[in-house]
Amino acid sequence: xAVTTEAAANEIxxxxxxxxxxRSEEPAAAxxxxxxxxxxxxxxxxxxxxxxxxxxxxxxxxxxxxxxDGLRFAAAAAVVLYHFTATSTVGAYWQARPVDVFGPxxxxxxxxxxxxxxxxxxxxxxIALSAQGRTLAQYTGSRVGRLFPAYWVAVLVTVLLQQVWSxxxxxxxxxxxxxxxxxxxxxxxxxxxxxxxxxxVELKFYVLVGVLLALGGLTRGxxxxxxxxxxxxxxxxxxxxxxxxxxxxxASYAPYxxxxxxxxxxxxxxxxxxxxxxxxRGADAPVLAALxxxxxxxxxxxxxxxxxASQLQGVPVSPAVAAAIVLGSVAAVWLASSPRAAVRGPxxxxxxxxxxxxxxxxxxxxxxxxxxVIDWLAPRSGVWLTLAAAVAASLALAAVIHYxxxxxxxxxxxxxxxxxxxxxxxxxxxxxxAGAR
Numbered sequence: 224x225a226v227t228t229e230a231a232a233n234e235i236x237x238x239x240x241x242x243x244x245x246r247s248e249e250p251a252a253a254x255x256x257x258x259x260x261x262x263x264x265x266x267x268x269x270x271x272x273x274x275x276x277x278x279x280x281x282x283x284x285x286x287x288x289x290x291x292d293g294l295r296f297a298a299a300a301a302v303v304l305y306h307f308t309a310t311s312t313v314g315a316y317w318q319a320r321p322v323d324v325f326g327p328x329x330x331x332x333x334x335x336x337x338x339x340x341x342x343x344x345x346x347x348x349x350i351a352l353s354a355q356g357r358t359l360a361q362y363t364g365s366r367v368g369r370l371f372p373a374y375w376v377a378v379l380v381t382v383l384l385q386q387v388w389s390x391x392x393x394x395x396x397x398x399x400x401x402x403x404x405x406x407x408x409x410x411x412x413x414x415x416x417x418x419x420x421x422x423x424v425e426l427k428f429y430v431l432v433g434v435l436l437a438l439g440g441l442t443r444g445x446x447x448x449x450x451x452x453x454x455x456x457x458x459x460x461x462x463x464x465x466x467x468x469x470x471x472x473x474a475s476y477a478p479y480x481x482x483x484x485x486x487x488x489x490x491x492x493x494x495x496x497x498x499x500x501x502x503x504r505g506a507d508a509p510v511l512a513a514l515x516x517x518x519x520x521x522x523x524x525x526x527x528x529x530x531x532a533s534q535l536q537g538v539p540v541s542p543a544v545a546a547a548i549v550l551g552s553v554a555a556v557w558l559a560s561s562p563r564a565a566v567r568g569p570x571x572x573x574x575x576x577x578x579x580x581x582x583x584x585x586x587x588x589x590x591x592x593x594x595x596v597i598d599w600l601a602p603r604s605g606v607w608l609t610l611a612a613a614v615a616a617s618l619a620l621a622a623v624i625h626y627x628x629x630x631x632x633x634x635x636x637x638x639x640x641x642x643x644x645x646x647x648x649x650x651x652x653x654x655x656x657a658g659a660r
Contacts, residue, residue, distance in 0.1 A: 347483020
């Protein structure tokens with residue numbers, strides 16, 4: 224059975240105010256990449272000594288980052304389950320309401336859209352970490368190299384899928400080309416995977432961080448001021464009805480990024496923090512105050528989104544439970560990033576490394592390919608066998624994309640972008656009159 228209506232192809236999906244054109248579809252899901260799905264799976268730090276100090280078990284930065292990778296994969300798994308067992312879209316492929324098909328599982332998975340909040344908190348933490356000590360060119364190269372290789376392949380294989388499957392989202396050539404920009408909504412095109420809308424949210428965050436770098440770097444004071452001012456201004460814009468400003472500032476999600484950045488400030492290595500100007504008793508007070516503001520704003524936004532999720536899914540979604548999950552997500556990032564957090568044993572280390580590597584491509588491809596598997600198998604196979612096949616197919620494709628594409632293309636693309644930006648910024652200076660230099 225194929226689903227061709229736009230509403231069915233959308234799902235939690237792009238909530239209001241993500242910026243960009245939103246046809247009459249259900250909000251994008253983190254599952255839709257976020258609400259529909261979970262986001263930001265691409266926010267992994269690059270493999271560079273200062274950003275990712277090792278991957279071996281034990282205490283220290285490498286161990287902490289492995290635990291954060293584990294959280295990212297857990298968030299992606301929540302998004303996958305949300306899309307396969309809870310969204311109204313997938314009900315068309317199961318030919319029944321998800322709550323009737325999955326019962327107790329649906330009572331849990333209906334909250335999977337909240338994985339986007341966890342993704343954005345993780346993104347704030349990791350970007351604050353990986354941007355430290357980088358130039359704007361290095362930072363831009365790292366983000367382009369990390370995001371685009373897997374994304375471009377995901378777009379192309381999704382379009383190929385639609386040549387043999389009439390369900391899901393159908394994209395013509397112009398829409399396909401616009402999807403390659405990672406911001407199709409800006410140009411009025413629908414994302415070919417429901418999760419893609421959250422990537423635009425991430426891109427806006429990256430641009431804002433890039434502005435901070437251009438202004439002199441991510442100093443402690445700038446990060447604190449940014450982490451509060453951005454969400455507050457976004458909320459004011461929302462309440463004032465300035466939709467264009469609110470969309471540009473991704474107002475509904477800004478507090479989560481802010482929380483992650485502030486958690487990073489609180490978790491910086493003791494030696495680095497001791498060397499910071501003004502470090503002393505009470506130096507963390509402004510960070511803690513800013514964190515309290517961002518957490519409060521996060522809970523404000525999630526209460527509204529819980530009501531919206533209830534309408535989308537047609538089942539009760541408790542604002543209290545949603546708020547508890549958000550608080551639990553913040554606590555999980557805090558605990559996983561602790562200097563005392565440890566990953567012991569080569570097997571667990573290897574498992575977390577692989578999980579972190581597969582998170583982003585899994586997030587990118589699971590909806591369309593998982594829905595296709597469910598559409599093909601559900602009428603002739605059992606529910607659990609079909610669900611297992613949809614998950615397995617998504618994981619297999621994610622592994623192919625990572626090992627065949629990301630591992631080979633990320634570093635060359637990163638270096639190429641960085642080199643191009645360095646040359647572009649150096650050219651005007653080289654061409655200027657000697658007295659003007």
